[in-house]
Amino acid sequence: MRYCFVILSTVFLLACNESKTHYTQTQDEQSLRQLLQLPEHMPLPAIPEFNPLTQEKITLGRHLFYDKRLSANQTQSCESCHLQILAFTDGIPVPTGSTGQVLSRNSQGLGNAVYHSTFTWANDGFFELEDQLQVPIRADNPVELGVTDAEVETVLARFDEDPAYVQMFMEAFPESDSGASINKIIFALASFCRTMISAGSDYDRYLLGDDSALTQQQKRGFSLFNGEKFECFHCHNGINFSVSYRDINSNSGSLQFPFFNNGLYNLHGDGSYPAIDQGIFDLTSDPSDKGLFRPQSLRNVAITAPYMHDGSIETLREVIEHYARGGRLIESGDNAGDGRLSPLKSSFIQGFDASEEEIDAVIAFLESLTDYDFITDPRFSNPFEE
Numbered sequence: 421m422r423y424c425f426v427i428l429s430t431v432f433l434l435a436c437n438e439s440k441t442h443y444t445q446t447q448d449e450q451s452l453r454q455l456l457q458l459p460e461h462m463p464l465p466a467i468p469e470f471n472p473l474t475q476e477k478i479t480l481g482r483h484l485f486y487d488k489r490l491s492a493n494q495t496q497s498c499e500s501c502h503l504q505i506l507a508f509t510d511g512i513p514v515p516t517g518s519t520g521q522v523l524s525r526n527s528q529g530l531g532n533a534v535y536h537s538t539f540t541w542a543n544d545g546f547f548e549l550e551d552q553l554q555v556p557i558r559a560d561n562p563v564e565l566g567v568t569d570a571e572v573e574t575v576l577a578r579f580d581e582d583p584a585y586v587q588m589f590m591e592a593f594p595e596s597d598s599g600a601s602i603n604k605i606i607f608a609l610a611s612f613c614r615t616m617i618s619a620g621s622d623y624d625r626y627l628l629g630d631d632s633a634l635t636q637q638q639k640r641g642f643s644l645f646n647g648e649k650f651e652c653f654h655c656h657n658g659i660n661f662s663v664s665y666r667d668i669n670s671n672s673g674s675l676q677f678p679f680f681n682n683g684l685y686n687l688h689g690d691g692s693y694p695a696i697d698q699g700i701f702d703l704t705s706d707p708s709d710k711g712l713f714r715p716q717s718l719r720n721v722a723i724t725a726p727y728m729h730d731g732s733i734e735t736l737r738e739v740i741e742h743y744a745r746g747g748r749l750i751e752s753g754d755n756a757g758d759g760r761l762s763p764l765k766s767s768f769i770q771g772f773d774a775s776e777e778e779i780d781a782v783i784a785f786l787e788s789l790t791d792y793d794f795i796t797d798p799r800f801s802n803p804f805e806e
Contacts, residue, residue, distance in 0.1 A: 463667040465534040476592040481612025486802045489578045491518040492566035501527040507720035513731025517564040524697040526731035531618035537666040541729045542699040549610035576600045618794040641785030654768045661718035680766040681711035683747025683759030691764030722787040746771025
């Protein structure tokens with residue numbers, strides 16, 4: 421899908437590319453860890469200098485995340501597509517925007533988004549959360565929250581007329597002019613989203629030395645996950661289970677910006693995906709980019725169904741069977757094609773023979789990545805329901 425982005429009338433201090441963003445640690449590491457409540461086994465995330473993290477911005481961002489007044493017609497909030505109990509996904513294939521427009525991409529989980537090197541399913545130009553947040557708030561194709569140029573002043577006035585928000589904006593941005601602005605809203609939301617760190621699963625306890633945290637079946641699944649038979653680790657590795665990764669210690673020259681065609685579709689036998697969304701191709705128009713999407717983090721994956729960029733696979737078992745086959749077969753209909761034969765499919769998607777017991781073990785391991793503290797943590801809950 422091609423996104424038609426609005427042009428902001430204000431100067432927006434964002435990174436246009438990796439070389440323009442700086443991550444020199446200007447905040448004391450220990451105090452930043454305390455602010456994030458970051459466990460010692462998790463690396464310090466890369467936080468851009470242009471938007472240092474503060475508790476005041478986090479608090480403002482949390483309120484804005486749950487406030488339907490942020491949408492032009494006041495019918496939706498960020499939470500509408502990102503529910504805490506589902507690790508900030510929504511449990512449906514694709515969401516519907518505030519004006520009723522159906523989107524083409526599955527709502528991603530927000531846990532540990534701070535560790536990704538790029539943002540959204542298929543955009544190689546969004547390097548910061550501040551970049552990505554323009555899309556759901558400001559874009560007009562598709563419309564999500566719908567704060568277009570015609571609506572922006574009306575939306576901002578709602579917060580300027582609310583004494584509680586006036587106070588929160590002043591506290592979050594004490595050195596700027598008073599009042600709400602799109603810049604401030606996006607900076608606050610990005611700050612709140614950066615605190616959504618999930619690191620309290622059984623797997624994490626196993627990493628920290630509790631051998632009993634994983635069952636024998638889960639340990640076998642862990643081994644299979646990282647083995648050359650299933651080969652999951654090629655796209656889903658490291659502390660965040662994604663090769664799209666960055667932390668404060670990452671060398672900007674060696675960052676990966678990976679996108680893969682996983683054989684989900686093969687229309688016409690040429691590797692094409694449905695025209696509604698062909699991944700990076702929709703930005704580049706390069707035929708070799710058809711079906712290229714970013715590997716997602718697998719943390720909390722057991723509770724974030726349905727899967728894939730379009731939510732077209734319902735269960736983890738079906739996901740594994742898709743990779744075991746080496747690509748999905750769709751026998752009839754508009755999307756008919758054999759993904760195993762796609763000329764654009766990643767070389768990592770070779771297919772493999774797997775027993776039911778092996779698949780069960782890998783699923784059991786993936787279930788160990790569920791962080792139940794994360795999905796109930798009051799720091800991330802709706803402040804209007806306290």
